[in-house]
Amino acid sequence: METEARQFHCPNCNADLKFSPDLQKFVCEFCKGEFTEAEAIAYMNQQDAFASQFDDGSQQTPLPPEQTPTDSQNAERTRFEEESRLYSCPSCGAEIVSDANTAASFCYYCHNPVILKGRVDGMYRPSMVLPFAFNKDKAVEIFMGWAKKKKFVPRDLVSSGQVEKLTGLYVPFWVADSSTSSYMEGLGENVRSWRVGDYQYTETKYYKVIRDATINYEGVPADGSQKIEDDLMEAIEPFDYSQARPFxxxxxxxxxADKYDVDKNQVFPRVRERMYNNNNDILQGSTHYHVIKNKRNFNRIDSLTFHYMLLPVWFMTFSYKGKLWEYAVNGQTGKLAGELPISKSKLAVTCSIIGTLIMLFFMIGGYLIT
Ligand SMILES: [Zn+2]
Ligand SMILES: [Zn+2]
Structure with missing residues (x-):
């Protein structure tokens, strides 16, 4: 077995062990433990066996194999195909889905005219939809209420022609329900310090910390659209999935509506990272130590289901000085996200006004002295 290349860890406290030629043993500088090579290897093997029960990052989507659709599912897919329309944007490649009675005229993304391409394949039929909770007037009101209060916003952004482009867009999301296992071990450190006369006392106490938990998730969302920034979609969370309806x-x-162009296997690593990070935070938060040293976290997904769901977003892009700015309003809660471009000309005008004021001030000051 190749053991020389591996770092041994202390069976007491998990800190790195060092070989001491004097003692002919492996010693821990942290807890002063001493171990023979056999003891160190035994601990390493025990840790390896433990770690192998968790996910080292190689775990693939633990999804059940795709089932053949039932007759009623097939009928629904066929109906979806017949009732849907697919438009595509020759300029940016966006593909837009609408129902047969709602014609798309311009691309919600780049604002160029779109062309009718046909119908949408039944496999893209969503399983759930979270309906819009308010109309466009309200969305415009939310956007204007936000943008108008800010300074140095380009005038075009808050013009009626621009906010007219706010589009009620159902964004495709993969929403995961999952059961995970999470384990954390480490040394909790609490430090207490006090003074008696001329002496300052510091007491550091260490506690072995172990947390072992099953953590379940309902509704961890990841958007299935490449065109829309992931950060923007995360910024308008949360959505209340209890309001979701069968599509x-x-x-x-x-x-x-957008149809997904990122499938569930592609969003899996992103969803997994969010759950693992959250698990680690939960376990850490369940302790009351100032610091946890020699910490190790282990996580695993035990079961996972993805729902293909459409979520309501009032979406708008704004092209300004060669850059495309994206805005999104959560169509359920009204939460808004996006960055505002700063109009340099407005900034310059304000600066020169301030500049003039200061100059005047000095001049007046100057007159007073003479
Ligand atoms: Zn130790
Ligand atoms: Zn486009």
Whole structure:
């Protein structure tokens, strides 16, 4: 067995061990433990066996194999195909889905005219939809209320022609329900310090910390659209999935939808990272130590289901000085996200006004002295 290349860890406290030629043993500088090579190897093997029960990052989507659709699912898919329309944007390649009665005229992304391409393949039929909770007027009001309060915003951004482009867009999301196992071990450190006369006392106490938990998730979302920034979609969370309904074409009437171009296997690493980071935070948060040293976290996904769900977003892009700015309003809660470009000309005008004021001030000051 190749053991020389591996770092041994202390069986007491998990800190790195060092070989002491004097003692002919492996010693821990942290807890002063001493171990023979056999003891160190035994601990390493025990740790390896333990770690192998968790995910080292190689875990693939633990999804059940795709089942052949039932007759009623097939019928729903066929109906979806017949009732849907697919538009595509020759300029940016966006593909827009609408129902047969809602014509898309411009691309929600780059604002160029779109062309009708046909129908949408039944496999893209969503399983759930979270309906819009408010109309466009309200979305415009939210956007204007936000943008108008800010300084140095380009005038075009808050013009009626621009906010007219706010599009009620159903964004495709993969929403995961999952059961995970999470384990954390380490040394909790608490430090206490006090003074008696001329002496300052510091007491450091260490505790072995172990946390072992099953953590379940409902509704961890990841958007399935390449065109829309992931950060932007995360910024308008959360959505209340209890309001989600089984998909019905009627919800699309008057709105646009995206069809996913990132499949569930591609979003899996992103969803997994969010759950693992959250697990680690939960376990750490369940302790009351100032610091946890020699910490190790282990995680694993025990089961996972993805729902293909459409989520309501009022979406708008704004092209300014060669850059495309994206804005999104959560169509359920009204939470808004996006960055505002700063209009240099407005900034310059304000600066020169301030500059003039200061100059005047000095001049007046100057007159007073003479
Ligand atoms: Zn130790
Ligand atoms: Zn486009």
């Amino acid at each position: 019905n074409m009627a919800y699309l009437s008057g709105f646009m």
